[in-house]
Every structure is written in structure tokens, then in C-alpha cells.
Amino acid sequence: MSTKKIGSQTVKLEHPPKIIATTSVVGPKEGQGPLKDSFDIILQDDTNGKDSYEKAESSIMYTAISETIKKANLSESDIDYLLAGDLLNQIISSNYAARDLKIPFFGLYGACSTMAESLSLASLLMDGGYADYIIASTSSHFSSAERQFRFPLEYGSQRAEASQWTVTGAGAMLLGKEGNYPSVTHVTTGIVKDYGITSADNMGAAMAPAAVDTIYKHLEDTGRTPDYYDVICTGDLGLVGKKITTDLLKEYGYDVSKVYEDCGAIIFDNEKQETKSGGSGCGCSAVVNCGYYYKKLMKGEISKMLLLSTGALMSPTSSLQGESIPGIAHAVSIEFI
Amino acid sequence: MSTKKIGSQTVKLEHPPKIIATTSVVGPKEGQGPLKDSFDIILQDDTNGKDSYEKAESSIMYTAISETIKKANLSESDIDYLLAGDLLNQIISSNYAARDLKIPFFGLYGACSTMAESLSLASLLMDGGYADYIIASTSSHFSSAERQFRFPLEYGSQRAEASQWTVTGAGAMLLGKEGNYPSVTHVTTGIVKDYGITSADNMGAAMAPAAVDTIYKHLEDTGRTPDYYDVICTGDLGLVGKKITTDLLKEYGYDVSKVYEDCGAIIFDNEKQETKSGGSGCGCSAVVNCGYYYKKLMKGEISKMLLLSTGALMSPTSSLQGESIPGIAHAVSIEFI
Numbered sequence: 092m093s094t095k096k097i098g099s100q101t102v103k104l105e106h107p108p109k110i111i112a113t114t115s116v117v118g119p120k121e122g123q124g125p126l127k128d129s130f131d132i133i134l135q136d137d138t139n140g141k142d143s144y145e146k147a148e149s150s151i152m153y154t155a156i157s158e159t160i161k162k163a164n165l166s167e168s169d170i171d172y173l174l175a176g177d178l179l180n181q182i183i184s185s186n187y188a189a190r191d192l193k194i195p196f197f198g199l200y201g202a203c204s205t206m207a208e209s210l211s212l213a214s215l216l217m218d219g220g221y222a223d224y225i226i227a228s229t230s231s232h233f234s235s236a237e238r239q240f241r242f243p244l245e246y247g248s249q250r251a252e253a254s255q256w257t258v259t260g261a262g263a264m265l266l267g268k269e270g271n272y273p274s275v276t277h278v279t280t281g282i283v284k285d286y287g288i289t290s291a292d293n294m295g296a297a298m299a300p301a302a303v304d305t306i307y308k309h310l311e312d313t314g315r316t317p318d319y320y321d322v323i324c325t326g327d328l329g330l331v332g333k334k335i336t337t338d339l340l341k342e343y344g345y346d347v348s349k350v351y352e353d354c355g356a357i358i359f360d361n362e363k364q365e366t367k368s369g370g371s372g373c374g375c376s377a378v379v380n381c382g383y384y385y386k387k388l389m390k391g392e393i394s395k396m397l398l399l400s401t402g403a404l405m406s407p408t409s410s411l412q413g414e415s416i417p418g419i420a421h422a423v424s425i426e427f428i
Numbered sequence: 429m430s431t432k433k434i435g436s437q438t439v440k441l442e443h444p445p446k447i448i449a450t451t452s453v454v455g456p457k458e459g460q461g462p463l464k465d466s467f468d469i470i471l472q473d474d475t476n477g478k479d480s481y482e483k484a485e486s487s488i489m490y491t492a493i494s495e496t497i498k499k500a501n502l503s504e505s506d507i508d509y510l511l512a513g514d515l516l517n518q519i520i521s522s523n524y525a526a527r528d529l530k531i532p533f534f535g536l537y538g539a540c541s542t543m544a545e546s547l548s549l550a551s552l553l554m555d556g557g558y559a560d561y562i563i564a565s566t567s568s569h570f571s572s573a574e575r576q577f578r579f580p581l582e583y584g585s586q587r588a589e590a591s592q593w594t595v596t597g598a599g600a601m602l603l604g605k606e607g608n609y610p611s612v613t614h615v616t617t618g619i620v621k622d623y624g625i626t627s628a629d630n631m632g633a634a635m636a637p638a639a640v641d642t643i644y645k646h647l648e649d650t651g652r653t654p655d656y657y658d659v660i661c662t663g664d665l666g667l668v669g670k671k672i673t674t675d676l677l678k679e680y681g682y683d684v685s686k687v688y689e690d691c692g693a694i695i696f697d698n699e700k701q702e703t704k705s706g707g708s709g710c711g712c713s714a715v716v717n718c719g720y721y722y723k724k725l726m727k728g729e730i731s732k733m734l735l736l737s738t739g740a741l742m743s744p745t746s747s748l749q750g751e752s753i754p755g756i757a758h759a760v761s762i763e764f765i
Binding site for chain 2: 095096100102142143145146171172176178179180181182183186187189190192193194195196197198199200201202208211212215216218219220221222280281282283285404405406407408409412414417419
């Protein structure tokens with residue numbers, strides 16, 4: 092085992108980088124939900140003035156990144172690396188956002204796990220001494236995701252009870268070295284898990300085993316118990332996946348019920364906003380963490396959180412070819428130290 | 429500027445990881461080309477016994493990775509991280525290969541730059557002390573790529589002169605710390621470049637400016653001249669892109685003509701095999717580097733090479749929406765030290 096790893100899947104950072112600025116940009120529907128006061132920018136128009144939903148999504152990721160750089164009084168040339176990914180085929184939201192930013196760029200694909208994946212790699216690169224500043228970012232858009240993964244909106248398809256509503260939004264986090272900000276202290280990298288779920292209307296159930304596995308490994312590797320954290324928050328399991336995760340972790344001997352939350356479960360008023368099992372998409376974990384939880388950390392309302400994002404690693408093609416939906420989850424400890 | 433960076437985009441590794449094993453798996457057509465003797469596994473059937481081209485592609489990536497682990501007399505549980513990506517929507521080749529390997533997994537998307545992208549990140553993570561062993565891998569498949577990016581093969585579309593032939597193949601590299609193997613000494617991370625090319629039949633021209641930019645930055649950052657290297661090899665610019673790259677670098681004051689090669693230009697006999705401007709796809713750079721060049725390094729025929737892979741960061745959707753094709757290139761110095 093290498094020196095900086097503790098346990099099988101976790102790295103304890105020796106020089107924990109600080110999250111010195113974040114930006115959350117959301118669409119109009121997210122801006123009417125219960126977390127509306129915690130988002131930085133709420134769009135009045137989910138096309139953001141662009142002529143396609145895909146271009147809109149790319150533009151909101153660009154906005155999240157460029158606003159974050161501005162908040163820290165930096166310029167693009169100060170940023171050593173940009174790590175970003177999104178849900179669209181060939182991650183075009185990230186690629187076209189990166190085109191307009193002259194920053195060395197690593198493109199990622201981890202489906203809805205991308206906020207934790209980008210933050211994990213960014214934290215390791217910072218800790219290793221390869222950068223002074225790194226941006227981690229991701230996005231999703233309800234209308235670009237629906238037509239790519241399910242049906243064109245114009246079909247007016249009925250939504251299943253376990254289905255989730257892809258968040259329109261983008262988040263960006265800027266890592267630096269100085270100041271009174273929360274630090275990334277541990278990175279637990281996930282293994283792909285597949286329990287045979289085949290329905291794209293039940294992503295929460297497909298991703299829950301991955302979340303359970305990564306939370307379990309994180310707690311085992313660090314020797315921590317769930318109550319070490321003020322919050323353990325998964326990305327977008329929604330109401331169905333959240334319940335499965337809580338129940339399965341109990342079977343593994345961990346009762347997370349007092350500290351466990353899920354970004355997908357809280358971003359919408361699921362009854363009133365008719366979002367069924369809750370929010371989903373890379374943007375869900377991104378905006379709830381860059382908006383709601385980062386503000387709670389900065390206000391001192393919480394001081395230790397375990398941020399997880401969970402990804403369903405399927406494609407419409409793999410589903411049509413009869414494949415089940417594998418999931419992955421990455422976890423990052425964020426603490427004031 | 430952070431300590432380990434030299435110049436604007438390059439890291440000089442303090443503990444250069446070694447490439448202790450590689451595997452190249454290719455399809456029947458690649459196995460009839462001029463580099464056939466340098467590949468580890470040549471498939472007799474490009475479906476690899478699977479019932480879809482996508483499943484075939486995933487299975488050959490799995491083969492490349494698992495054979496590489498075997499060659500080093502290791503098991504999956506010895507590998508700290510797997511970094512992999514491919515061309516398919518939602519990188520399903522990599523995701524389903526990772527599902528069958530119980531290794532902490534970071535999914536990447538860099539289009540055909542993925543061999544250099546995965547090797548770059550793997551090298552930084554190794555150098556930083558986060559792992560004893562990491563696998564970097566990528567794949568492509570002619571038949572899964574054609575139907576996703578251009579036309580179903582059944583249409584029998586004519587091929588343009590500047591078009592390239594997507595390589596069916598997968599490569600995997602295993603990084604370790606010990607032994608008489610070539611090391612990764614420098615990592616130069618690319619910036620997205622877009623010169624306004626819009627034709628998916630001319631990817632070489634779209635990607636060449638990115639290759640030029642990254643080679644130029646690498647030489648400026650390290651203070652090296654092209655003749656420091658025995659070979660500077662780009663991934664899949666093909667004949668058209670190779671010429672543009674050579675000419676543009678001359679304008680920037682660097683004559684690379686004596687040491688410059690392109691994997692896409694040499695993998696096929698372009699006249700006899702009717703591959704027009706040459707090979708392309710993530711697999712092109714992967715199999716030529718994991719096969720042909722790695723064997724040359726191990727035999728002592730070359731001792732210093734600059735490996736670049738170049739990616740065209742478009743999607744069929746972005747092309748239909750009128751977007752041009754941005755490119756990116758990452759470079760990795762591989763040397764016996």
C-alpha cells in the first residue's frame with residue numbers, strides 16, 4: 092500500500108486544499124424551489140438566450156466558472172487546471188465552455204458523480220503540489236438531458252413515480268491554498284457497482300448500492316462513524332434511492348439517519364413542483380453543494396461534511412442493448428481544520 | 429506559480445513513474461497493417477464474440493487491462509486506480525469494462541486525446557504518492573464509431589480524401605515504481621483550440637492546431653529542442669493533419685520533420701488498405717504507443733519520446749447545431765532515465 096492511502100480506497104491529504112470560492116447557477120424551476128435563497132444566479136430563461144438547450148447548458152457552465160474566478164479576484168491565467176464533465180454525449184457542455192477559457196483542461200465523464208469526481212482529482216492534484224488554483228465544475232440541463240436520455244419533451248410522456256427531474260444548473264468550485272475556508276481532507280474513490288437495475292426511470296435505485304459501498308469504505312478506511320459529520324450528503328439518489336441507502340447502510344452496521352441528506356431529495360418541493368422522486372443530473376449535486384452547503388459551511392452552520400456524488404454509468408445505447416445500469420460514487424470530506 | 433510546474437502548462441515529475449507493462453489489442457484490419465508484428469493480440473473477428481460492436485469494444489478494453497495486470501504478475505486488488513475513457517456516448521466501453529474490474533475508477537472524456545490524458549493524470553497521481561500501481565486505458569472501434577459519429581455502415585457512404593479510418597483497438601498501460609522500464613518525466617496539459625473547422629471528415633485539420641500548441645508549449649516550458657527526442661509522435665492527425673502540424677511548427681520556429689511521426693499515418697498501409705488520410709480514434713494512439721513504440725523503447729531502439737494524443741471535442745449534436753470542432757492535445761515525455 093502506498094504511503095498516502097489509508098485503507099483500500101481513501102487518500103488522506105497532507106496539504107488539504109481549500110475551497111476558496113464557488114458559484115451556483117440554476118434554471119427558473121430550481122429558483123422557485125426550497126433552496127432558492129442559496130443560489131448565486133437564477134436564470135429567468137432556461138435557454139440563457141441561446142438557440143439550443145445544449146448551447147444553453149454550456150453557457151451556464153461557462154458562467155459558473157468565470158464568476159467563480161472573478162469572486163476570487165483572479166484571472167483565467169491564474170488557474171492551473173480545469174477539470175469538468177457533464178451528461179451530454181462527448182461532454183460538449185464542458186468542451187465548449189473550456190474552449191472559451193484558456194485553462195489547461197482535463198475532461199471527465201462520471202455521469203452525475205462528476206462534481207465529486209472533479210473535486211477528487213482537483214484535490215489530489217492540489218495536494219500533490221501541481222497547482223496553485225484548480226477549478227472543478229459540472230452542469231446538467233433538464234431539456235438537453237430529457238431528449239438525449241429519455242424522450243423529446245414534445246412527446247409529453249408521463250413520468251413514473253420513481254423518476255427524477257434533471258436539474259438545470261451548473262456549479263464550479265475553486266481550490267486554493269490560503270484563507271479561512273473549508274478544506275478537502277479525504278478523497279474516497281468509488282468502484283463500479285451493478286445490482287441489475289435496468290429502468291432509466293429508477294436511477295436512484297441503480298446508484299444507491301454504489302453510494303452505500305463508498306460511504307461504507309470511507310467510514311471503514313477513516314475509522315470515523317457517521318456522527319463525525321454534520322452532514323453526509325449524496326448527489327441525486329432522490330427519495331427512492333435515499334431510503335435504499337439508509338436501509339442498506341443499517342445492514343452494514345452504520346446508522347446514518349441523523350446526518351444523511353440527498354441533494355436530489357431537497358432541491359425541489361417534490362409535491363408542489365411535481366418532481367416525483369426528486370432532482371437528478373450532474374447539476375443537482377453541483378448547485379446544492381456550491382450553493383446551499385457551501386454557504387452553510389461559510390456561515391458556520393456546519394463544519395464537517397461528507398460530499399458524495401453518484402453516477403449512473405449507462406447510455407441509451409447500452410439500455411437498448413439490454414445492459415443493466417452500473418453506478419459509481421465518489422466521496423470527499425470537507426472540513427474546517 | 430506552483431513549485432512543480434515549469435513554464436505555463438508543464439509539470440516536471442519528481443518521482444517519475446515507470447511504464448512497467450502495456451497491452452495492445454487490435455482488430456483484423458489493423459492486424460494486417462504495417463505494424464502487425466508489434467501488437468500483442470490480433471482479433472480474428474471484430475465483434476470479439478459479442479452481439480454488438482459496443483459490447484465488443486468494451487470487451488477488448490477489458491482484455492487490454494486484464495492482460496496488462498497479468499503480465500506484471502499482479503491482481504486487480506493491487507491496482508490503486510483505473511483511469512479510462514473512450515469515444516462512445518457516456519463512455520460505455522470504459523464503464524462496462526470498469527464494472528468487471530474491482531478497481532477505483534475515474535472516467536475520462538478527451539476524445540482521441542484519451543491515451544495521453546489518462547497517462548497524464550495517472551502519472552501525476554503516481555508522482556504525488558497516491559498509488560503504487562495505476563492503469564491508464566482507452567479504446568475505439570471502427571463500427572461503433574462510424575454509426576455514432578457519421579453514418580451507419582449499411583449506407584455504404586463514400587469516404588472523403590481527408591477522412592480517416594477509426595482504429596478498432598484498445599491499449600492499456602500500467603504504471604509502477606520499480607524496474608528497468610521507461611519513465612514518464614514530464615506532463616504537458618493542453619488548452620482547447622478551435623480554428624473553425626466544421627467537417628467531421630477532416631478531423632486531422634481540426635486537431636492540428638491543438639497539437640502544434642501543446643508541442644510548442646512543451647518545448648518552450650522544458651527548454652528542449654525537437655531533436656532532444658528520438659520521436660515526437662501525435663495520436664491520430666493522419667496525413668493531412670501531420671503536414672499541417674509540421675508546417676505550423678516551422679512557422680513557430682521549430683523544425684520537427686526529422687523526429688516527427690503520427691500514429692494515424694503509420695498504422696495502416698493507406699493506399700492498399702484504402703484508409704485515405706490514415707487511422708484515427710482513441711485506439712489509434714493507444715495501440716501504436718502500447719504496441720509499436722513501447723516495444724521500440726524496451727528494445728532500446730529509441731530512448732526518449734514525446735507521446736501526444738489529440739482529441740476533437742465535438743459531438744454529432746454540436747455539429748448539427750453549426751458548431752465548429754475544437755481540439756485538444758496532451759503531451760507526455762517518456763524516457764529511460
